[in-house]
Every structure is written in structure tokens, then in C-alpha cells.
Amino acid sequence: MKHKEMVYMTPMPVRIWHWLNAFGIVTLCITGLQIRFPDYINIFGAYKAAIRLHNTAGVVVSISYMLWFIYYLVVAKSLLKLYVPTLEDLKSGILRQAYFYFLTYFVGKPNPHHSTPDSKFNPMQNAAYLVIMFILLPLVVLSGALLMYVAPLRELLLLLGGIKMLVGTHFLLACCFTAFLFVHIYLATLGHTPFAHFKPMWNGWEEETVEDTLPTKDK
């Protein structure tokens, strides 16, 4: 027999961070689109409105990033455990997970990874989140912050290869985030129901089906 069990998967600060971040990044992508292509896209009316909104969203994302970082590093102390993949993950885990997503998923085989609060992410998620949270997000925040103060920071910009280099990097990073968003949201619908993964991201609790014989984990 199997029974359902609730697992507290995502603590409150992480959820607050996540939705601030999600809302912020989506706003950034859309306003960014208008800022780069104002002659084609006009969603927020005035150009200046788009820029103000973009800057504000950028600040919100930066602050919420700090919240995430400090929470996981200092309060939960699980930043490295959750986000840094193990050697085993890199050697075979990612392949195994990819094999599942691209093949055995369609046949109906179960997911080789089982999420627990201590090991939330499968090896592919792990690698993707690592790149996103430790490389791309800091880079986009940094390049954005520099672009908010072009004149005062001119010297620094020149050292980094000039404003065009910076704008180009910022733009390509933004494209990566947009690409990530499509994949990320889609993958989140692959739970046992399409919204199974959204619920824990909202209220913290994940519903799990557990074999009666298996010892239940301590929470």
C-alpha cells in the first residue's frame, strides 16, 4: 500500500525570495525588451517608465538575491549542500537524469531522483540552479548595477572593455534568463500533477506518495 504524506520542502524565506525574484525577472525581461527595441515594442507607455521600472525591478532582484544567499548560507546553512552538485552527480547523475527526461519519462518510468528537504534538486536541476544562482544572476545584477551609473563609473567600465561590452553581456545574460524561464517553468509542470511542484513553492508543503513499508523520514 501507499499513503500520502506532506513534506515541508520549501521554507518561507526561500518562497518569498523565489516569487520576488520570479516577478522581478519577468518584469526585467519585458521592460528590457522595450528598452532595447523601443521602436517596435511599447508596453509601458513612456520609455522612461520602462527604464524606471527596469531599474526598480533590478534593485528588488538584487535585494531578494541577498535574502536568498544569506538565508541559505547563514540561517539554513544548506547553501552548499543543496546547490553544489557532488562528483557523483556530475559523473553519472546528470546523464541519468537527462536519460529520464528525454527517454524513460515518455515510457512512463519513475523519476530516478527523489526530492527530500536535504536533497531537493535532481542532478540536472542542481547543475542548472548552480549556474543560474552563482554565475548568471550575480553577473546580470553586477552588469545592471554598473549600467545604472555609467557616468560616475566610467573608469571601471573602460577597464571592463567599455560600455558596449557591458551592454552586450547584459543583453546576452538576459536572453539566457528568458531561455531558462521557459525551460524552468515547463519542467516545473512535470510533477505527478502539473501543479504538484508549484504548491510547495507557494505554501512550502509537498505532497508525496510513500510506500507504507518505507521508514518515513524525520522532518
Next chain:
Amino acid sequence: MHANKRILWISFSLLMMFTLSAFAALPENEKCMNCHGQREIKSIAGNNVYIDPAKFVATTHAIVGCASCHDRVSSDHPGDGSAPTRATCGDCHGPIFDEYSKSLHGSKARCNDCHNPHDVKLPVIMSGDEINGKCAKCHDTRKTLQNHAKWLPQAELHIDSLLCITCHTGSKDYVITMSIESRQPGSKDVFKSATYEELATLSKMEDIGRLIDLNGDNLVSLEELRVFNHHLRGKNMRLWGMMTPEIVTHSYQILENRWDCSFCHASGPKAMQKSFLAFPQKKGGYTRLAVEKGAILDILYGTPDFYMLGSTRSTPLNIVGALIVIAGLSFPLGHGFFRLLTRKNRKEDDHEA
């Protein structure tokens, strides 16, 4: 033989008399400049009465001649103390005078406040700095900055890369004029237009245009611009671009559409194709070389330090960006398609992503 030569000589002189009759005023200039062109006159009668000969000769007003504007100079001048007459600018520049007088600024400053009649220049032979310097005489740059920052994002950047008259007159036909700026000694971020001497030292050549225009064809190609930008690294210099009007008007006003950033930022890359590079000349003023079409839009090294949001985006970069987004989008589409086809294989609760 002899007669022929004489006829040639006479016709040549006649020709010169007609075509260059304007220059007939020049010997007159010489007479006045004997005193007014000597630095010593400063200590006798003050700085104002000194006229820098080098600057004056370079102006169109030199051809007009002292006497046209100061038509009654007493024979005892300067002994008798009577001041020579002065023409008003409107006498010769009627249309500009009318346009200016009607403008919002007409009552705020006279022609002479912005122009020294003995050192007038066409806008195309001035650097952006120099033109903005006219306004800075009365409008304190720091205060202007503060006032504009109230509504203008990145005000400092804007004031650095735009002429005041770009927003405050109905001037037309904007282009990007680049010039070489050098860092002021001892400062970190104050740049001023590089002088002829500085650039001559750098190029070791008389014609400093060759510094960038390597093949001397009077056109700066994109390749030459890139090479130059690499060359500038670590030389305390930079290539600075400003948006300048080709046609300067004196219709001073606060233009409604300059509130709206899209006047410049949504003009699209097509509007940003034309650019020039201005070089200081040995005798003062600037000459400019045309730059290959589209240099401002070059992805990285054409103008690494000039970027106009929304208008100077690079197309190759957009394509790379679009490919990244498409790659991201194709995963849900592709996977979702097979997911739909194979939905019967999965019973609920059996798996977990």
C-alpha cells in the same frame, strides 16, 4: 610674346580683383591688427581690445574685415578717446537675428554673449565641448545637471554626450560626432578634447588624421576605427561620441518631445548610421572625417564607449540573443509535444520530476 604675357598678367589681376574683392579689406585689417593684434595692448587697454590674429584669420569675419563692422574709426584713433562704431549682428545675419529674438532665449542673452565676433566658427569646426562651453558661461554645469537629473535618467551621461542645443533648439539632422579626448592630468574621470599637440605627439605626423585614417583616403573605415581603439588602450585617451545637429538653428525653446526619451532612443538604428570624427587643427578649430556607415552600431570595437540605448543596438548580437531564447523555447515545445503523444504511458502518481 611680351604682349601676351602682359595680357595674361592683367587678366589674372582683374580676376583676382573680382573674385577676391572681399580680401581687399585685408590690408585694412592689417592696419588695425598692428595694434590690436599685439599682446602688449592688453596691458595698455585691457584684455578685450586684444584680438588673437591666428583665431581671427581663421574666421569668415576676417574676410568681412574690421572696417565693415567698425565703419567709423576716427583718424586720431585711439588718441581721441571716441569709440569706433560697431555693427550689430542683425545687419548681416537678419534671419538668424529674427529667429533668435523671437525665441525663448531672445531676452536672456545677446549674440555677443555666445559669440565673440572676432572668433566666430562654423559649428562643424567646433568640438561638442566647445559649443557647450558657450552655455556653461551662464548656466553653471553642476546646477544644470541637478535640474535635469530631476527628470532625466543618467543626467550626467546625457549632458556629457549631448549638446545643449540638441534639446533646446529646433536644430536638425543629427549625426554622431566623435572626437579624441584625453584624461586631464591628475584626475580620474575628467576628460577634455585632446589638443593638436597631444595628438601630434601620439601620431608623430603633421597630419594627425592619419592617426586613425591609416590609408589616408579621408574615410575612416570600421577596421581603422577598431585598430585605433585598441591603440588607445592605456594611453589615457578615449574616443568620445556626441550627438550633434548638422543644421544649427537659434530657435531656443524647451521642446516637448525632448521630455519623451523616444525622440532619440526610439529613432531606431537607421537613424544612427552617419558619424564623423573630428580632429583639432594646428591653427585652431577642427576638421572632420567621415566615418564608414554604421560604425556606431558595430558590436564592440567601433565605438566601445558610445552606446545609445535603444538606438545603437547591434544586429548580430540580437541574432545571437534570439537564438538563445529560441533554444530555451524549443525545449518545452519539443518535450511537450512528445509528452502529449505519450501521455497514456504515464499513470498519475507514478513518477515525479
